[in-house]
Amino acid sequence: MRLRIAYSKMEAARFIAHLDLARVFERAMRRAQIPVAYSEGFNPHPKISFGSALAVGVEGQKEYVDIELRQEMDIREILGRLQEQLPSGIRLLEGSVMAPGSKALMAILNSAGYLIRVPMALPIGPERLREGVQAWLGREHVSYARYTKRGPTEKDIRPWVKRLTAGIEGEEVVLELEVEVGNSGGVRPEEVLASLRELENLPFDLDAARVRRTGIYVQYRGQNYSPLDTAKGPGSKSEAR
Amino acid sequence: MCEQNAAEIRRKVDRFLARVLKPGRYLGAEWNSIHKEWESTRVHMAFAFPDVYEVGMSHLGTRILYHLVNSFPDFLCERVFAPWVDMEARLRENGVPLYALEFFRPLKTFDVLGFTLQYELSFTNVLNMLDLAGIPLRAGERKAGDPWVIAGGPCAFNPEPLAPFIDFFLLGESEEQLPQVLDLVAEQKETPRPRADFLRRVAQVQGVYVPEFYQVSYREDGRLQGIEAEPGVPRVVEKAIVNNLDQAFFPTEPIVPYLEIIHDRMMLEVMRGCSRGCRFCQAGMIYRPVRERSPQTLLGQAEKLVRSTGYEEISLTSLSSGDYSCIRPVVGDILARYGGEWVGVSLPSLRIDSFDVELAAEVQKVRKSGLTFAPEAGTQRLRNVINKGVTEENLMEAVGAAFRAGWSGIKLYFMIGLPTETQEDLDGIADLAAKVLDLGRRLGVRNVRLTVSASSFVPKSHTPFQWEPQEAQASLAQKQQYLKERLRDRRIKYNYHDVATSFLEAVFAKGDRRLADVLEHAYRAGCRFDGWTEQFRYGLWQESFRGLGLDPGFYANRTLDYDDVLPWDHLESGVSKEFLRREHWKALRETNTQDCRFAECTGCGVCPGRGVRIDLKG
Numbered sequence: 001m002r003l004r005i006a007y008s009k010m011e012a013a014r015f016i017a018h019l020d021l022a023r024v025f026e027r028a029m030r031r032a033q034i035p036v037a038y039s040e041g042f043n044p045h046p047k048i049s050f051g052s053a054l055a056v057g058v059e060g061q062k063e064y065v066d067i068e069l070r071q072e073m074d075i076r077e078i079l080g081r082l083q084e085q086l087p088s089g090i091r092l093l094e095g096s097v098m099a100p101g102s103k104a105l106m107a108i109l110n111s112a113g114y115l116i117r118v119p120m121a122l123p124i125g126p127e128r129l130r131e132g133v134q135a136w137l138g139r140e141h142v143s144y145a146r147y148t149k150r151g152p153t154e155k156d157i158r159p160w161v162k163r164l165t166a167g168i169e170g171e172e173v174v175l176e177l178e179v180e181v182g183n184s185g186g187v188r189p190e191e192v193l194a195s196l197r198e199l200e201n202l203p204f205d206l207d208a209a210r211v212r213r214t215g216i217y218v219q220y221r222g223q224n225y226s227p228l229d230t231a232k233g234p235g236s237k238s239e240a241r
Numbered sequence: 242m243c244e245q246n247a248a249e250i251r252r253k254v255d256r257f258l259a260r261v262l263k264p265g266r267y268l269g270a271e272w273n274s275i276h277k278e279w280e281s282t283r284v285h286m287a288f289a290f291p292d293v294y295e296v297g298m299s300h301l302g303t304r305i306l307y308h309l310v311n312s313f314p315d316f317l318c319e320r321v322f323a324p325w326v327d328m329e330a331r332l333r334e335n336g337v338p339l340y341a342l343e344f345f346r347p348l349k350t351f352d353v354l355g356f357t358l359q360y361e362l363s364f365t366n367v368l369n370m371l372d373l374a375g376i377p378l379r380a381g382e383r384k385a386g387d388p389w390v391i392a393g394g395p396c397a398f399n400p401e402p403l404a405p406f407i408d409f410f411l412l413g414e415s416e417e418q419l420p421q422v423l424d425l426v427a428e429q430k431e432t433p434r435p436r437a438d439f440l441r442r443v444a445q446v447q448g449v450y451v452p453e454f455y456q457v458s459y460r461e462d463g464r465l466q467g468i469e470a471e472p473g474v475p476r477v478v479e480k481a482i483v484n485n486l487d488q489a490f491f492p493t494e495p496i497v498p499y500l501e502i503i504h505d506r507m508m509l510e511v512m513r514g515c516s517r518g519c520r521f522c523q524a525g526m527i528y529r530p531v532r533e534r535s536p537q538t539l540l541g542q543a544e545k546l547v548r549s550t551g552y553e554e555i556s557l558t559s560l561s562s563g564d565y566s567c568i569r570p571v572v573g574d575i576l577a578r579y580g581g582e583w584v585g586v587s588l589p590s591l592r593i594d595s596f597d598v599e600l601a602a603e604v605q606k607v608r609k610s611g612l613t614f615a616p617e618a619g620t621q622r623l624r625n626v627i628n629k630g631v632t633e634e635n636l637m638e639a640v641g642a643a644f645r646a647g648w649s650g651i652k653l654y655f656m657i658g659l660p661t662e663t664q665e666d667l668d669g670i671a672d673l674a675a676k677v678l679d680l681g682r683r684l685g686v687r688n689v690r691l692t693v694s695a696s697s698f699v700p701k702s703h704t705p706f707q708w709e710p711q712e713a714q715a716s717l718a719q720k721q722q723y724l725k726e727r728l729r730d731r732r733i734k735y736n737y738h739d740v741a742t743s744f745l746e747a748v749f750a751k752g753d754r755r756l757a758d759v760l761e762h763a764y765r766a767g768c769r770f771d772g773w774t775e776q777f778r779y780g781l782w783q784e785s786f787r788g789l790g791l792d793p794g795f796y797a798n799r800t801l802d803y804d805d806v807l808p809w810d811h812l813e814s815g816v817s818k819e820f821l822r823r824e825h826w827k828a829l830r831e832t833n834t835q836d837c838r839f840a841e842c843t844g845c846g847v848c849p850g851r852g853v854r855i856d857l858k859g
Binding site for chain 1 (some may be wrong): 256257258259260263264265268270271272497499500501505547548549550551552553582583584607608
């Protein structure tokens, strides 16, 4: 049976790298004695797959994982037993049995929301902040230099940003960001922050920024859908914990 | 006060942790990590591994001692690893002291800081970690209230270059010795006595070496004159040995890191010690005698390990697991029980002469990997010199069996610069490689991949080759290039190490106390992680030797006399110097010595009078 599970990855668990996360789940499943299915071939791999990678240090409020099991089990029991074996920062939120033929997470996720809290290096007012954000959104192209192994490469990050709002809470700027996620590229929240500072002179203390991905979605005709809903077969319902 | 410090450290580290490489190295909330209460424990120990997390967490001894100390209600043990250079820079620029992972408590607040010395080129990291912790480097500069800085591991058998920095060393196996030491620390903490009194008491524990009680004098030509022990401490310190390995403590709920480490699997220690008697091998001398664990004990431990870790692989570890007398039934039972849960078995080291292709195939049932063999030398003559009792025939049989069983990737491990090596021995390496390829071709193996690794011989203390010099760097480099030419083949991958690194390893392996100043100088000049090619700064080392007027070649490249006083003459592994001398003599006559498990006693000296003997379960 195939399952899709929604979970949060907060606090210290935000430092578990995407590449390590499959192993964390594989071992937790074995400790919980839930039989994961393995691939065939020279080096069998557990059938555990994730959606779009979460950068190290970024919290995830609602992330998803697909897991295939070797036998049928009650989904509530799976969620309960697995939760006990996971690191404290990872909490299972809900899960559902996937309908046969459902597409993998990677293939369907195309939109993500972020909440960013960043202290101000110099105090500014809400007006100045709003102007900066509007000016940035008003640009048709925003060139950003990314440093790769082959040296700096310029790319246009503006097309990936779908929505951006900002407000002030105490000493901090709080931004809400919605971006497009794609196979051909994307934009990272800290790139948007750095660009806002550079192009609009918004005085962000970038090193102290805290980023949380609030959700990741299947967007269709401007509507965000949960990947849990899209995987459900007729008549099945998800189980919350 | 100290809790507040920990909170402050955590807050500061939180700010920059996302911007260092692999933040998981510095977090310490892994599965099965132990978080004990500070106030209700009498002794607080930080176990320090002077290399990065992924290396340190892969080390079985570290895992054993962490869980051993924590198994005592009175003791608390936390961990610290050498921060990688990027993390060090962040710690320094933010004024954050080095902390133990479990609670971010500063190292300075612990009672004991215990280093394990696995490799000579981690010595600068020891100094760097002390400095980052705000602890004075030299024992003489530390005050009451500073932690006791102690060290164990194989390099503690010649720890002289570190003598001024370490309060005392622990020689041998620590399962029984370390708790005794910590009991004394607890007493000292509750009723403090003068430093020297405490050290004299702790020096009575088996295997404890307090360097400041031993005076070393030198001759004019630079050789040692003598080593004098002060009254009240043992004249010669002998290692501690675990008598009953089967009953000894072993952690069955080990930490499961989130970050991938080098040996990321369960470890079952099937036996300790190896008496094959390879004459270059320090581990084969200092961990004698061979003691095995019983299959029942191992299977019980395996069950607990699988349940508590969820790991996908069990490694049966020891110096030579193919020699474990019950290897077949243990591997068979583990696979029968856990193979269905996709738990595999791996054997890290297989000997050519005891290679068992059915066993190897059994092990590969769940997951496949390459096979590694270590002929060590290219000709029978040189293999006799080093007492590697394997023949070319053994190798060809083993490789042939592996090819027929479906393997196509084979690794061969050699050493160059061994005592008495000639051109013929060097050519022997290339010839063996060619024969392996040829055998693969004849057996119809498609895409044979052969990895040939040739490391440079480093003479080590407490071995029959301790009197031997290391070959000069230039000549080793020439040999490496020669082999590179001769191994030019698209099916062969040839690996070798930088010669300067091996040279420095030899200097410190056979060094004396005078090197402490060089070590500190090089460390202050910026040397760290010397075993990591990209961090190794040989120029700074050369400057340090020059600046202090010491010739590194004196240590690495000089042939020692049998009657020279050796810097480690007051430290004993149980294997007698007389035996080592006899073995050296036999080496030069190309004569083999048998393994005492299968033939008569070789008289190495470890068993008599120590209450230990060879303990085989098969």
